[in-house]
Amino acid sequence: MTGALLEVSGVSVSFDGFRAINNLSFNIGPAELRAVIGPNGAGKTTFMDIVTGKTRPDEGRVLWGEKSISLLRMDEAAIARAGIGRKFQRPTVFEDQTVRDNLLMALKKDRGPLAVLFQRRNAADEARVEELAGQIGLVSELSRKSGELSHGQKQWLEIGMLLAQDPRLLLVDEPAAGMTPEEREHTTSLLVEAARTRAVVVVEHDMEFVRRLNCKVTVLHEGAVLAEGSLDHVTANQEVIEVYLGR
Amino acid sequence: MSFLRRNPSVPVFLGLLLVFTLTVTLMSEAYGGGLSTSFVKTLGKTLCLALVAVAMDLVWGYTGILSLGHFAFFGLGGYMIGMWLMYARTEAIVVSSMANAEIPATPQEITDAVGAQIFGVVGSSDFPAIWLFADSLAMQLVLVVAVPGLLALVFGWLAFRSRVTGVYLSILTQAMTLALSLYLFQNNSGLRGNNGLSGLQNLPGADAIPQSVMSVWFLWTSALALGLGYLLAAFVVSGKFGSVLRGIRDNEARVRFLGYPVERYKLFIFTLTAVMAGIAGALYYPQAGIINPAEIAPIASIYLAVWVAIGGRGRLYGAVIGAGFVSLVSTWFTGGRAPDIDLGFYTIKWVDWWTVLLGLSFVCVTIFAPKGIGGLVDLALSRRAPDRHGADLGPDLGSLREKEAEE
Amino acid sequence: MLRFLLAAVLFCASLAAPLRAQETLSPMQALMQAHAAEITKGSRKGIEPAITAIAGSGLPAAETVLEAWQAKEIYRRKDDGLFFRGEEPEKGLFRLHDLESGAAVGDYPKDAVDQLKPNSGIRAMIAAALVPFQLQSPDRVKRENALQAIQRDAEASHLAALRASIDSETDAGLKALKIRLERLLTIRFDPDEAARIDAIGYFSGDLSVDVRASLNPLLATRRLATTEGPAPEWNLAGEVEVGAGDFSPAQAYALLVGQGLARPRISPAEFRAALIAHIADGKVGGVPVAELDSEAARERAYAALADQGLVPATATAAELAQALDSHRFFDVYAEPAPAVTDAARATLHSIETKLALNQFADLSLDALSLASIYFLAAIGLAITFGVMGVINMAHGEFIMMGAYTGYVVQTLIPNYTVSILVALPLAFAVTFAAGVAMERLVIRWLYNRPLETLLATFGISIALQQIAKNIFGTQARPLTSPGWLDGALVLNDVVAISYIRIAIFVLALFFLGLFLFLMKRTRFGLDIRAVTQNPAMAASMGINPDRVNMLTFGLGSGIAGIAGVAIGLYAKVTSELGSDYIVQSFMTVVVGGVGNIWGALFGATMIGFLQKGIEVFNPSNTLAAQTYMIIFIIIFIQFRPRGIIALKGRAAGD
Structure with a gap:
């Protein structure tokens, strides 16, 4: 498919005989918001692992960008530098470091060790960090250790770090888990805002949250795509209902 | 110097180091003081140990790689400088003894005689290939940096690229150290087997300078190396680089997903610290006078970790405090100066029981005071500035929480 | 007869000796008188013709005379210089017998006779000369001794005697030996080239050292x-x-x-x-x-x-x-005939091929026993590492503790068999208790901080090592194996394995079986597996992870104690015993993969075989072998970072 930012086709992977992903194909365009739903064990996290290079598939292709570069030969760091950002299910920020340091580390700059060794703080970076902190509502927390933040704040910090990387594709794993309704609201708007300029894939359990995202939905089941379309379309699908409600 | 302003511990440390060195100099035998030459040497050696401890802290305390191989790099540095010291000194002796011969010696005869002198103990007289540059101080000084650096580079590249981490990596580095020391224990290793290199305290061409003066020179050189090493280490960990290192320690995978080539960072810090350790070793062994493969054995590297842990890892001055404290206390106990304790039925001789005490106190530090002695500094500072924003989690607690989150 | 005449002539020519000329001398006496000067002088060089003459005389008394001479029972009467066999029935009194008839001639005081005292070199020559007689002797022991004498030091003259004696040999074992020796002597002494080549071919593929010793000189x-x-x-x-x-x-x-x-x-x-x-x-x-x-x-x-x-x-x-x-x-x-050297080369080649195969088998046995030691030493480590994620640096000191327990038991119970039987369970109990104590006091506080556990257990390790040094001193203590474990099972000249190694192998197999049974068939094993895979879930299912951890740690340490006794049996017990094995044990666990007994087994096998294999290339240098082995392991890790048996997917925990 032309114009796709990420093209996953025919990917399979198995762990000790268990097929976690089974001939999965998936495409997403350059500025698109997509929700991926599916029951436990459907392969949502493994799918993300494959795209971000954590897991190598047994077969299939994963192509990226206009030049259709294969991601399978790249390691995690190279994939991240190519423009794919990932937010984990549990908030993983560097708890021992301040919110500012966390954001500074994520800023899109040269990542090589020698370059980083001589990178010192400058006004432009500071301004960008302030701006990001404003977006995620953590301006007053910039100097605090991120380990002291509340759960929701950590989630936002992680989203902020993702945005700081300025990726072209954002993979977000259950961003709203454990959040209060107001925090969810905020998270929704952050994601919708982000999807104006880049592709965002949200993995989520919570149908209500998905509905609020108001986007195309892909349903995974047993490592393959079961249905795709608007939320109303897929929830009307008989197979999807069976999968969710049990046989 | 915004760097120094943001790292107030650096000028304080450098100042204290200068005061210490000056005081010791003025109290030394060479300047009419009461400190014996051997004690000045002990202090000089302790400074070198502090330098390798700083290196260890960089690689373990900041980056989270528990390397059990840095004392091997330390020893390699010592071996490299030792080769020149031993060669040049033996050559001087041989030349002066041959000067009385009836006919002047050919270069070949001199080399043969030097070879017979050095390698007689291992039943050989030929120079192995690795002694190619032994006659050149400049080349051996390059090797002091290059050999540990290259070994660390190759080993680190192999280990990090296969994503060996945690205790696996520790065991692998320990294996490397063991392999190296076993290799050096062989008589045909080219470095005199278990005899090691000796007579290193005599600088060639400096016979006129008494050891008391020499010890002060080495004290200053060691202090200079420690000061520069500390400055370099502080520079490395202060900025974003330090952020990345601590990130790698606390959550390596996350740093990787941020796009940082974690392996290259680890390799960089592993090699850099290996070079620092090599330099420290090159300054230590001329003061110790002898180096042999037992110095490289894995246990030495583990002791290095013990010093850093007791001093407090994740802070550079902690490493210095740990190395200084443990090695001086250990000198005190094992030197037979500590009074024996008579329990009536058994007399505790500290020469025998010191290691037991060290081992157990080390266990206690790990369990009860993971921040080590350096943690006391935190207590003092927070007492003076009680309005610190939130409590310091400390590196280990932070990583603990992270691990729990993973499981 | 010609020889006799010659001897008689010689004898007449040398009548200088004070003889009673009117008495006719018996042939043996005449012969000996002919060589009297050499015989009495007793120099090794000059005596050879005398011995040859006696042995080759064909006289019936030749054998008895030589035997008596060898046993220092030949005397020379001083007044007439005649030789007699003699004995000393009482101190200072010698009774002489005629050489041929054996009839007593009379008793003489000490100063009337000279005893012939051949030195050991001469006695060996006499023994060689006796061989042809003994080969035909009706006494089986004598024949056997003669064959042994030939094996030690063969002579050209033996060949004919040996051949002559084969047909009349009644004992099957001796007959085989005779045939074999005849072939060996043919290679060395037979002047006929075809016969030698034939004999060389006979030994194709024979592993005995004496065959190679006979063939190699041909190729000098x-x-x-x-x-x-x-x-x-x-x-x-x-x-x-x-x-x-x-x-x-x-x-x-x-x-x-x-x-x-x-x-x-x-x-x-x-x-x-x-x-x-x-x-x-x-x-x-x-x-x-x-x-x-x-x-x-x-x-x-x-x-x-x-x-x-x-x-x-x-x-x-x-x-x-x-x-x-x-x-x-x-x-x-040196051998001029190309056909002989070709045949010798071919036979040696066939022997070497077979030898290489057998050496490989021998080496495999060695490697296997080394592997069982590593397995015993590493299994406890693998259990604790796998189940609890804990690296126990003091594991080596538990091994040492087990060995010292064995030593102490032996000082209390003198019977080695009983003491070993007591020591094994006692060592298990001691180290089990030590392990549980350590888990309760130290490791419990450090779960989820693996690097710190490593360091804390290291602190314990150096403390334990020093305590052992303070109690038992620095010199090695013996742990003696019972007599029935001495010696080796010898399969042929090349392949042999000592019983003690077999015992250790059996012990390792036993623990493999026991462990498999424990893990797969008991409730405790189920608990362990549950805690290994998911501690939180196991806890919520009513398994007490604390208790499981404690017992697992005790079990791992207990096996280390048993390993200590086993290792102590063939290595000296010192306070450094543990640290000698700890790195290999770690390597075993790392190579094999954690949390799996098969991993420990494969790891131990690989390390054992690797170490022995490298020693083949560099036999004199075990230090170098260990160095190369570690380098190999570092490279191996490149390809299997998680060991031979690696957990995959989410269970790998990354």
Whole structure:
């Protein structure tokens, strides 16, 4: 498919005989918001692992960008530098470091060790960090250790770090888990805002949250795509209902 | 110097180091003081140990790689400088003894005689290939940096690229150290087997300078190396680089997903610290006078970790405090100066029981005071500035929480 | 008879000795009188004809005389110089018997007779001469002794005697031995080429050392130099290049000098001494002394001296090079017949092939026993690492504790069998308790901080090691195995394995079985597996992870104690015993993969075989073998970072 930012086709992977992903194909365009739903064990996290290079598939292709570069030969760091950002299910920020340091580390700059060794703080970076902190509502927390933040704040910090990387594709794993309704609201708007300029894939359990995202939905089941379309379309699908409600 | 302003511990440390060195100099035998030459040497050696401890802290305390191989790099540095010291000194002796011969010696005869002198103990007289540059101080000084650096580079590249981490990596580095020391224990290793290199305290061409003066020179050189090493280490960990290192320690995978080539960072810090350790070793062994493969054995590297842990890892001055404290206390106990304790039925001789005490106190530090002695500094500072924003989690607690989150 | 006549003539010629001429001497007496001078003198060189003459005389008394002589029972009567067999029925009194009839001649005091006291060299010669007699002896023991004598020191004369004795041999075992010896002697002594080749072929594939000892001399070579090609009569083994292998130019030149093909070159020391001896007015041969600091100047000076005739001429370096260039060097067999050397080569080749196979088998047995030791040492480590994620650096000291327990038990119970049977469970109990105590006091506080556990257990390790040193001292303590474990199971000349290693192997198998049973068939094993896979879930299912951890740690430590007893049986017990094995144990766990007994098994097997395999290439140097092994493991980790048996997917926990 032309114009796709990420093209996953025919990917399979198995762990000790268990097929976690089974001939999965998936495409997403350059500025698109997509929700991926599916029951436990459907392969949502493994799918993300494959795209971000954590897991190598047994077969299939994963192509990226206009030049259709294969991601399978790249390691995690190279994939991240190519423009794919990932937010984990549990908030993983560097708890021992301040919110500012966390954001500074994520800023899109040269990542090589020698370059980083001589990178010192400058006004432009500071301004960008302030701006990001404003977006995620953590301006007053910039100097605090991120380990002291509340759960929701950590989630936002992680989203902020993702945005700081300025990726072209954002993979977000259950961003709203454990959040209060107001925090969810905020998270929704952050994601919708982000999807104006880049592709965002949200993995989520919570149908209500998905509905609020108001986007195309892909349903995974047993490592393959079961249905795709608007939320109303897929929830009307008989197979999807069976999968969710049990046989 | 915004760097120094943001790292107030650096000028304080450098100042204290200068005061210490000056005081010791003025109290030394060479300047009419009461400190014996051997004690000045002990202090000089302790400074070198502090330098390798700083290196260890960089690689373990900041980056989270528990390397059990840095004392091997330390020893390699010592071996490299030792080769020149031993060669040049033996050559001087041989030349002066041959000067009385009836006919002047050919270069070949001199080399043969030097070879017979050095390698007689291992039943050989030929120079192995690795002694190619032994006659050149400049080349051996390059090797002091290059050999540990290259070994660390190759080993680190192999280990990090296969994503060996945690205790696996520790065991692998320990294996490397063991392999190296076993290799050096062989008589045909080219470095005199278990005899090691000796007579290193005599600088060639400096016979006129008494050891008391020499010890002060080495004290200053060691202090200079420690000061520069500390400055370099502080520079490395202060900025974003330090952020990345601590990130790698606390959550390596996350740093990787941020796009940082974690392996290259680890390799960089592993090699850099290996070079620092090599330099420290090159300054230590001329003061110790002898180096042999037992110095490289894995246990030495583990002791290095013990010093850093007791001093407090994740802070550079902690490493210095740990190395200084443990090695001086250990000198005190094992030197037979500590009074024996008579329990009536058994007399505790500290020469025998010191290691037991060290081992157990080390266990206690790990369990009860993971921040080590350096943690006391935190207590003092927070007492003076009680309005610190939130409590310091400390590196280990932070990583603990992270691990729990993973499981 | 001719010989007898000759002897008689000789005897007549040497009548100088004080004899009673009117008595006719028995043939044996006459023979001995003929050699009386040599016999009494007793020098090894001169006596040989005498012995040969007696042995070859064909006289019925020859055997008894030789035997008596060998046993120092031949006496010479002083007044007439006759020889008799004698005995000493009471102190200082000698009763003489006639050599042939054995009839008593009379009793004599000590000063009337001389006892012949052959030294050991002569006795050996007598023994060799006796062999043909003994081979035919009706006494089986004598025949066997004779064969052993031939095996020790064979002579050409034995061959015929041996052949003659084979048909009449009644004992099957001795007959086989005789046939075999006949073949060996044929190779060495038979003048007939075809017979020798036939005998050589007989031993194809025979592993015995004596066969190789007989064949190798056939292939002995000499190195010869020539300006032309090899001479046609040479049985050529091959041409040698100067500088190839261990044939240095200096050796080549020495060879040329030895064959008179080149001028000798004096040694560097003599060269220097000659120069020093001829220093005159600060010059040597016109070259100022101060300039003699290069080889070229010294050569010049020496040449000048030689021209003046002050020193012998010596070959120059250029001459040396030229001489080496113009000669070719060949290895030539001492054995002239090519057919014989070819046959010997072929047979040796077949032997070597078989030998290599057998050595491989022997080595595999060695490796297997080494692997079982590593397995015993590592299994506890693998359990604790796998189940609890804890690296126990003090594991080696638990091994040491087990070994010392064995030692202490042996000092209390003198019977080795009983003491070992007591020591095994006791060692388990002691280290089990130590392990549980350590888990409760230290490790419990450090879960989820693996690096700190490593360091804390290391602290315990150095403390335990020092305590052991303080209690037991630094010298090694013995742990003696019971008598029935001494010795080795010998399969043939090459393959052998000591019983103690077999016992350790059995012990390892036992623990493998026990462990598998424990893990797969018991409730405790189920709990362990549950806690390994998901501690939180296991806890919520009602398993107490604390208790499981504690018992697991105790179990792992207990097995270390057993391993300690096993290791102590064949290595000395010292306080460093544990640290000698700990790195190998770690390697075993790392190579095998954690949390899996099969991983520990494969890891131990691999490390054991690897170490033995490397030792083959560098047999004298176990240090180097260990070095290379560790390097190999570091490279191995490149390909299997998580060991041979790796957990995959989410269970891997990354």
